[in-house]
Amino acid sequence: MTFSILSAAAHGGGVPAWAMLAYLAAGVFFILALRGLSSPATSRAGNRNGMIGMAIALVTTLVTHDIANIVEIAIALAIGGAIGVVVARRIAMTQMPELVAGFHSLVGLAAVVVGFGAWLDPQSFGIVDAAGQILAVSRIELGLGIAIGAITFSGSVIAFMKLSGRMSGSPIMLPGRHVINLGTLAAILGLIALYTVSPQGAAGEGWMVIAVAILAFIIGFLLIIPIGGADMPVVVSMLNSYSGWAAAAMGFTLGNTAMIITGALVGSSGAILSYIMCRAMNRSFISVIAGGFGADAGAGGGGGAREQRPYKQGSAEDAAYMLEQAEKVIIIPGYGMAVAQAQHALREMGDKLKEKGVEVKYAIHPVAGRMPGHMNVLLAEASVPYDEVFELEDINSEFAQCDVAFIIGANDVVNPAAKTDKSSPIYGMPVFDVDKAKQVFFIKRSMGGVGYAGVDNDVFYMNQTVMLLADAKKMVEEIVKSLD
Amino acid sequence: MDFISILSIFVLACFVGYYVVWSVTPALHTPLMAVTNAISSVIIVGALIASAEANSPIAKYLGLFGVVLAAINIFGGFAVTERMLAMYKKKEK
Numbered sequence A: 001m002t003f004s005i006l007s008a009a010a011h012g013g014g015v016p017a018w019a020m021l022a023y024l025a026a027g028v029f030f031i032l033a034l035r036g037l038s039s040p041a042t043s044r045a046g047n048r049n050g051m052i053g054m055a056i057a058l059v060t061t062l063v064t065h066d067i068a069n070i071v072e073i074a075i076a077l078a079i080g081g082a083i084g085v086v087v088a089r090r091i092a093m094t095q096m097p098e099l100v101a102g103f104h105s106l107v108g109l110a111a112v113v114v115g116f117g118a119w120l121d122p123q124s125f126g127i128v129d130a131a132g133q134i135l136a137v138s139r140i141e142l143g144l145g146i147a148i149g150a151i152t153f154s155g156s157v158i159a160f161m162k163l164s165g166r167m168s169g170s171p172i173m174l175p176g177r178h179v180i181n182l183g184t185l186a187a188i189l190g191l192i193a194l195y196t197v198s199p200q201g202a203a204g205e206g207w208m209v210i211a212v213a214i215l216a217f218i219i220g221f222l223l224i225i226p227i228g229g230a231d232m233p234v235v236v237s238m239l240n241s242y243s244g245w246a247a248a249a250m251g252f253t254l255g256n257t258a259m260i261i262t263g264a265l266v267g268s269s270g271a272i273l274s275y276i277m278c279r280a281m282n283r284s285f286i287s288v289i290a291g292g293f294g295a296d297a298g299a300g301g302g303g304g305a306r307e308q309r310p311y312k313q314g315s316a317e318d319a320a321y322m323l324e325q326a327e328k329v330i331i332i333p334g335y336g337m338a339v340a341q342a343q344h345a346l347r348e349m350g351d352k353l354k355e356k357g358v359e360v361k362y363a364i365h366p367v368a369g370r371m372p373g374h375m376n377v378l379l380a381e382a383s384v385p386y387d388e389v390f391e392l393e394d395i396n397s398e399f400a401q402c403d404v405a406f407i408i409g410a411n412d413v414v415n416p417a418a419k420t421d422k423s424s425p426i427y428g429m430p431v432f433d434v435d436k437a438k439q440v441f442f443i444k445r446s447m448g449g450v451g452y453a454g455v456d457n458d459v460f461y462m463n464q465t466v467m468l469l470a471d472a473k474k475m476v477e478e479i480v481k482s483l484d
Numbered sequence B: 001m002d003f004i005s006i007l008s009i010f011v012l013a014c015f016v017g018y019y020v021v022w023s024v025t026p027a028l029h030t031p032l033m034a035v036t037n038a039i040s041s042v043i044i045v046g047a048l049i050a051s052a053e054a055n056s057p058i059a060k061y062l063g064l065f066g067v068v069l070a071a072i073n074i075f076g077g078f079a080v081t082e083r084m085l086a087m088y089k090k091k092e093k
Helices: A017-038 A040-064 A069-092 A094-122 A136-165 A179-199 A205-224 A229-254 A257-281 A287-290 A297-301 A314-326 A335-340 A343-355 A374-379 A393-401 A473-484 B003-022 B026-052 B057-085
Strands: A328-333 A359-364 A389-391 A404-408 A439-444 A465-470
Touching: A017 A040, A017 A257, A017 B003, A017 B026, A040 A257, A040 B057, A069 B057, A094 A136, A094 A205, A094 A229, A094 A374, A094 B057, A136 A179, A136 A229, A136 A257, A179 A205, A179 A287, A179 A393, A229 A257, A229 A287, A229 A439, A229 B026, A257 A287, A257 B003, A257 B026, A287 A328, A314 A343, A314 A404, A314 A439, A314 A465, A314 A473, A314 B003, A328 A343, A328 A374, A328 A393, A335 A343, A335 A473, A343 A359, A343 A374, A343 A473, A359 A374, A359 A393, A374 B026, A389 A393, A389 B026, A439 A473, B026 B057
Parallel strands: A328 A359, A328 A404, A359 A389, A404 A439, A439 A465
Antiparallel strands: none
């Protein structure tokens, strides 16, 4: 095996040594970009590092290639850039999950497009042997890159539609879907293998690549439709991971270190986030992917199986009175807060209480919201300082010393059944110990609805619980008025 | 670069990714996803190559299309990350 840094033979043929170093530098800047996110204080510098890395990669590519059509490329960049910036400026923070899903779909589609570009013009990508045939290893990389890209694309489109409400969030279950999925997956791998061994220009060679893309589009669609709304944080993380692997596969094809490093970073990032989300729901990754969670929530809830139990209902004035008497209040926001857009009113309430000398903390469950960290962003948007916001493990021991637990738009994450009821679908999920707080206020639209898991919640009926049945935003605004 | 060198970089980068991502604070998981979106669009390098070296007209237009897609992600991803990160503030004291 001969290796010369100056003449890169097979992969990325003709790329000069300085360009390879530049791509390596870009990769290092991307690592620094993620490293910066270890704390909000360094995060913005991290983001700038990401931009620098991207600029290096872009300029290096443009300089080292024949850029006869620089005008067209500039126009394409300008169009994409303008769309990106406008969308980024206008998007509401509550819509972040769907925006991220939409972005994932673009990465996937771009990978498919690049894969086909490399397949049509292999010379430019430096993936041909002396006889002008695409190398076997490059065929595998191309096939996998196109397949992963296509799965990412169609899967993310479905996730986007479910998250933005363009499609129902409830799982759609096809009969025999596991057999269909595994069969499709086997067909994709078989076609890639067949493509790898068939000579260039052989009958049907082109159709194999196109068939791989089409089947992968289909399986991406089939994989996501049976997954319900509550599992969306896992799905968004998983698609994040796939988009990384798609970029890595294309990096292999091009022998480009920037793409390989980025692909590995993004791939592991998504995988770790998926793991954190699964752990926070005490569910295995396989059971999430198999789908169907929460499918019978509607049917079971209305069946009359649930007994009517007595609960206390309170008003905004009651809540305001108790809150201002408290020494320590812990607020638990959930997806319902995002839906009601109550985060700004909530922060006002927090400010009023702090003026009155009450200690206010926010507690966030890892799966609160529709994507990892969603609640943190919404609270940050409402100018809640990040050092008042705590993770589950860090704050759970404090409920025993707190006077009021204030639950707004959360449900399953405070359900004690997760700790005690082995038959509950959420058994084993780590939850907030709100039952230890002296007083619980629970904002909920009505007593009818149950959480995504479709299970009743004993917290509603506890002695120290007062239900505040109203729209979250209106209720909090009334509490704020009563606090004056 | 030969396949083994590329694979070595990839495997080591996976380990770097593992440790770097575990050190990301959970409060910033949403910006993490947005910025990974932006950087994974470094795939634009491939789209630029396809569009720049016009040996095949279809490849060229596919490449240009890829440039548009990736550019949306790059600019949009970094911009929205910046917007989110600017909102994270410490307590004023």
